[in-house]
Amino acid sequence: MHPLNDIFVQSAAIFLELATSEFMRYILAAAGLHLLLSTLLKPLVRRRKIRPAWPPKGQVRREILASIRSVLVFSMLSLGAVWAVKAGWTQVYREADAHGWFYFGISVLVLIVGHDTWFYWVHRLLHDKRLYQGWHHLHHRSFNPTPFTAFAFNTGEAFLHGLFTPLLILVLPVSYLALFVFSVHMIVRNTVGHCGVELFPATRGGRPLLGWLTTVTHHDLHHASPGWNYGLYFTFWDRLMKTEHPDYLKHFSAAVRAEPMKRAKPVALSIAIAASVFCAAVLSGSGRAEATETAALETISGRWVTEGYGAVVRLQPCDKAPMELCGRLDWIWDPASGSYLGMEMLSGFRLQGAEWRDGEITIPGKNQVFRSTIKVLDHNTLKVRGCALVVCRKQTWRRLESLPHIGLR
Structure with a gap:
């Protein structure tokens, strides 16, 4: 968009x-x-x-x-x-x-x-x-x-x-x-x-x-x-x-x-x-x-796998704003990016209707910040949309527990 x-x-x-x-x-x-x-x-x-x-x-x-x-x-x-x-x-x-x-x-x-x-x-x-x-x-x-x-x-x-x-x-x-x-x-x-x-x-x-x-x-x-x-x-x-x-x-x-x-x-x-x-x-x-x-925070909280199995992000209430949604990087496929583990990758998402809006997603190791929206499709699936200037991307994230074949726990 x-x-x-x-x-x-x-x-x-x-x-x-x-x-x-x-x-x-x-x-x-x-x-x-x-x-x-x-x-x-x-x-x-x-x-x-x-x-x-x-x-x-x-x-x-x-x-x-x-x-x-x-x-x-x-x-x-x-x-x-x-x-x-x-x-x-x-x-x-x-x-x-x-x-x-x-x-x-x-x-x-x-x-x-x-x-x-x-x-x-x-x-x-x-x-x-x-x-x-x-x-x-x-x-x-x-x-x-x-x-x-x-x-x-x-x-x-x-x-x-x-x-x-x-x-x-x-x-x-x-x-x-x-x-x-x-x-x-x-x-x-x-x-x-x-x-x-x-x-x-x-x-x-x-x-x-x-x-x-x-x-x-x-x-x-x-x-x-x-x-x-x-x-x-x-x-x-x-x-x-x-x-x-x-x-x-x-x-x-x-x-x-x-x-x-x-x-x-x-x-x-x-x-x-x-x-x-x-x-x-x-x-x-x-x-x-x-x-x-x-209730919405409880539903979305947990570990989510990004599209392409590139990373695992733990979504949870923000430390300083408990009614907002944040996310920390739990795992990343590139060993060279291991120093970014634990970083706050998502911040400032607020519930508006059926979507989490007005938050930011920071790409580990890159100087890119996307203004983003997250929509819960079902218990195990999220639709994530983000834009940085004129560049917009969409991804489907899946709950880690729903993907036993990738061997991450």
């Missing part, structure tokens, strides 16, 4: 994986929260629903369709970020504790606070009368928002919101785990902020217990009065720039009904249980993906 065609095929596969993952995260969060509010949290909904009216018929359908388009925009930007990582232009690293767990926590905090800052100023820009109608009006068609409103953006708005992470990883050293934690926090806070039910705890006097966080009422007021409350996670930018709704605390107090302390503990317990179930649902998609990768 020509290298350009190979890049196109890889890009299409990566894009499909990114879009599927992003959409599943959105649906799990939005639908999961909607289900919680109609079951486990139903008694709380009656007391804490911010508006008495329900959203109009057809709103959720419109929000989901708009969100699908937003997911495609986010995924295209993420695809660019993936290729930037491959080119070595970013500061992303795989081992979460490579810079210590303290730095890991700081990096997550920088991602969250930085995103809140980015969101606040982009949000204010979108409310400029020259941009509002074409870039932001669709989101405000959801006057009475639902959890599904979270990604209901115009194309331009989705692009601006999606730019934050690709730009930040160019300058901030950050691990894949930190990016995952940030993305889960983002979708959970976003869907909760649009759910229409005040889930945040209150003091005895009916004020927010965590005043530095934006509550559901805080963002709901923005949909009711678009000139106020632009923040996403925190209230400090609205307070600093004097854009917080002057009656915010009064609306919050009305939403929580100034519940007496004797009822606060059951409410807090319900919220804690719901939050645990909600986050577990969002995280489950990633857990299933990791289980799939683990």
Whole structure:
């Protein structure tokens, strides 16, 4: 296959994986929260629903369709970020504790606070009368928002919101785990902020217990009065720039009904249980993906004979990245190349769909590195394809145990 065609095929596969993952995260969060509010949290909904009216018929359908388009925009930007990582232009690293767990926590905090800052100023820009109608009006068609409103953006708005992470990883050293934690926090806070039910705890006097966080009422007021409350996670930018709704605390107090302390503990317990179930649902998609990768690694691990019986390669999880596939040279037919035994011949393969992609194969004794793809045809057969510049090769590798006649053990 020509290298350009190979890049196109890889890009299409990566894009499909990114879009599927992003959409599943959105649906799990939005639908999961909607289900919680109609079951486990139903008694709380009656007391804490911010508006008495329900959203109009057809709103959720419109929000989901708009969100699908937003997911495609986010995924295209993420695809660019993936290729930037491959080119070595970013500061992303795989081992979460490579810079210590303290730095890991700081990096997550920088991602969250930085995103809140980015969101606040982009949000204010979108409310400029020259941009509002074409870039932001669709989101405000959801006057009475639902959890599904979270990604209901115009194309331009989705692009601006999606730019934050690709730009930040160019300058901030950050691990894949930190990016995952940030993305889960983002979708959970976003869907909760649009759910229409005040889930945040209150003091005895009916004020927010965590005043530095934006509550559901805080963002709901923005949909009711678009000139106020632009923040996403925190209230400090609205307070600093004097854009917080002057009656915010009064609306919050009305939403929580100034519940007496004797009822606060059951409410807090319900919220804690719901939050645990909600986050577990969002995280489950990633857990299933990791289980799939683990099973695929177990299937492909072992000793494989290259085409022409030229070498034996031991495939196994990478030492520094256990969810990736690597391979070491176990045996080679040419005695002159014996010094290369034990070298890491394959590195960096990641499971994408039914294939291991984006890895490299180094030819022992030669200055050749092939960008490669491995496909499992059956338990004893692999199809290996690699390209170096304009030179591409294909080989069939067989499991050593399936070839007793060659006398290698």
